[in-house]
Amino acid sequence: MPDAFDSIYAHFAPEISIDLGTANTPVFVRGHGVRFVEPTVVAVDSSSGEVLTVGEGARQMMGKAPRSITVIRPLRNGVISNYKYTEALVRQLLDRATRGSLIPPRVIIGVPGSATDVERKAVREAAIGAGAGRVYFVQQAIAAAVGAGLPILEPHGNMIVDIGGGTTEIAVLSLGGLVVARSLKMGGNRLDEAIMAHLRTTRGVLIGERTAEQLKIALGYYGRPRGRAPERVVGQDMRALRPGTFEVREEEIGSAVAEPLGEIVDAVRAVIEVTPPELVRDIADGGFVLAGGGAAIAGLAETLALVLTMPVRVAEEPMLCVARGGAQILADPRLFNALYPTPQSRIGRWLRSIRFGMSENSSYSSR
């Protein structure tokens, strides 16, 4: 496609940014901000495999569906474990976001760093099938850093820790590329599981995943307890085999989540240890940013700052960083050209780097 057409198209086309998270899929539309946030859940007819519904409607069925319906989280562990259903989700959400638009939109999709070419191809085809004109992929860690306001194009150490439902992405970026990136196969879901296990072993009480998540949000903390009142929840007494209400104290939740949170802290420390010293200095001075739903855990940022002895801040609206960052990348030519260089601009950059003797920069721009 000729360049002139591309730039005219890019000027007029609607822009849509989708963050394929393990727990939630926020969708941004230029001019509208967040259009909607749907849980990354698909409900399927168990015998035919046909998709019944996606998003919130499917999540309502979790734990309550009859055998004829299977409820699937297609990205549960941070990999596109089921791309047929990921495709169905993308197709439906994009359909909803583009309804009424005459020009095929430019679409950017935040995907886990582990997404393979085959998975990207399936998602791309779903997006094209739903009417996308152009489809771009961005690693969630890069989009999260942009959405959190980090100047990723600068020759500067920018660090992001994105704690999602099924994964935690830790990355250091400089000059528009990833310098170090680690993906932990655990996030908020693991905290919920830890809360369930803790109440089972210490009190003989069984609670569901949704209840555990509510307890985590209401009473979870890292470091010092916050002095919040106990919560009453419905659970099942393992001995009486009957449901009842139970009072849960803040300290019980804090001690349940301390171990998985400690694993995240260790992983952050390990990333800093393998980061080039010049960039570590930037991070130690300017700090790093927490994004994702897990960033909101009480005391997490303060405690991380204390144990790692560097400033830590929580991004604004941390669950929306990736989708917002994707939208910013489409809208900002400087970011866009740096992340999606055309062959000409790639050669130009290479020639310039030789002329100015900066060829070491290229090692930072690998994605």
Ligand code: ADP
């Ligand atoms: P993903 O990117 O994997 O879809 P999100 O960034 O949307 O994940 O975050 C979802 C996770 O954040 C869930 O585990 C959810 O329980 C957790 N979460 C959401 N809000 C809070 C909160 N206020 N405190 C602690 N955890 C939260």
Ligand code: MG
């Ligand atoms: Mg995410």
